[in-house]
Amino acid sequence: DTAVSQTPKYLVTQMGNDKSIKCEQNLGHDTMYWYKQDSKKFLKIMFSYNNKELIINETVPNRFSPKSPDKAHLNLHINSLELGDSAVYFCASSQRGRGDYEQYFGPGTRLTVT
């Protein structure tokens, strides 16, 4: 069984479009995260939710909006896509929202904006 799953795995779209990436975890974890990994493999946290409540909101353009319908799901919606949004987006989860818990990562969604 996949612990943290994301869909789609690949997303190719044009500038200005709106797109969503979905994430689900079946680990029973309380906390979920979205990370962005750029072409140099630098991984930066974007958002974190704990029991559907937003707890981390980094300086991300407000074109990015996370939504957590329940604690097993955390979706990422992106409006008006720009070329610079091209990256790999990872969803992750952990048992608690503290740094002393290991994080489980999804397989990633490679977003290409043309």
Added chain:
Amino acid sequence: SQQGEEDPQALSIQEGENATMNCSYKTSINNLQWYRQNSGRGLVHLILIRSNEREKHSGRLRVTLDTSKKSSSLLITASRAADTASYFCATDETSGSRLTFGEGTQLTVNP
């Protein structure tokens, strides 16, 4: 600048050799974690070392932590081609509630 900086950025060795990767950080931490990322995949947790620990082992992995120097090292002994991946350190800062990842070391193990 980033909390975690890794050294070297890339490392190429032969199967059977040991691989050592280093991570330096800037602020006080509660713990430090190491993750592996295979090409095209998500990160996988390897080991966590707390700030009051100096060394930890897990199979062929050995992690050390020197809080006075604000540095950690990951040693992989008797490397295998399957160890080829990027390795990241991640710090849990005392001032924050998130993990901050380093830039990663790309390890290539040649058969």
